[in-house]
Amino acid sequence: MVTLYWICLITGVLFALVTLLFGELIGHLFGAAFDGAAGAHALPVLQPVSLVGGITAFGACGLLLTRYTVWPAFPVALLSLFGALALSVAFAFLYVRPMQRSENSTGFSIRELTGAVGEITVPIPAAGGCGEIVLKVGAARTNQIAASFDGAPIPEGAKAVVVDVREGVLYVSPLGDEL
Known part of the structure; x- marks a missing residue:
């Protein structure tokens, strides 16, 4: 034994x-x-x-x-x-x-941001222009380059949802009656 x-x-x-x-x-x-x-x-x-x-x-x-x-x-x-x-x-x-x-990680894939809601910190001009959006990822926040999904301008401070991710750019649409 x-x-x-x-x-x-x-x-x-x-x-x-x-x-x-x-x-x-x-x-x-x-x-x-x-x-x-x-x-x-x-x-x-x-x-x-x-x-x-x-x-x-x-x-x-x-x-x-x-x-x-x-x-x-x-x-x-x-x-x-x-x-x-x-x-x-x-x-x-x-x-x-x-x-x-x-267990909490600050690592994420940019593809995971589709569907996330954030706040526009740098206004997004009309079609073709880029701005910036702040999103909460886990316990952290991340700033990402954003463009308008619909081609419409989105002002600073507006809430927006990430619709698509292409070539490192988040394509967002304003949430609700933000415009």
């Missing part, structure tokens, strides 16, 4: 080291497999980090209980399993879940 505990502990430590060194690469390679799984984000206990943490905790608890108690193998294994479950659930709810909620 001690061999099983050592295998679990060493596997967990190696997984932690590999994740630390190559986590970004592994995330890109296997991210779709975990993101596409039904309910993968609904239960943070089923995240790979929580599962491997539980396996590591099982090995560590088993080794400690075997070394520092005189209990037989079955109660040690049972207590190790309960300890692993408790640590895995605690880790999932105290670390994994908050980290999932805190």
Whole structure:
């Protein structure tokens, strides 16, 4: 049984080291497999980090209980399993879940701006002219070159919606009765 505990502990430590060194690469390679799984984000206990943490905790608890108690193998294994479950659930709810909620990126693709509503900061003249629009992207704001989709001028301060994106220019239309 001690061999099983050592295998679990060493596997967990190696997984932690590999994740630390190559986590970004592994995330890109296997991210779709975990993101596409039904309910993968609904239960943070089923995240790979929580599962491997539980396996590591099982090995560590088993080794400690075997070394520092005189209990037989079955109660040690049972207590190790309960300890692993408790640590895995605690880790999932105290670390994994908050980290999932805190992920926020300022990176975006200009194609994602289609349908976004913003405010014109530099007036857009009639057909062929360009102005500027400020859009909220996540927690940040971005200024982008804008042109009128309909060819009509759009004044500064008007609310506008991005209708199309072509060659790095956002084609916008005024929102509501802005003209």
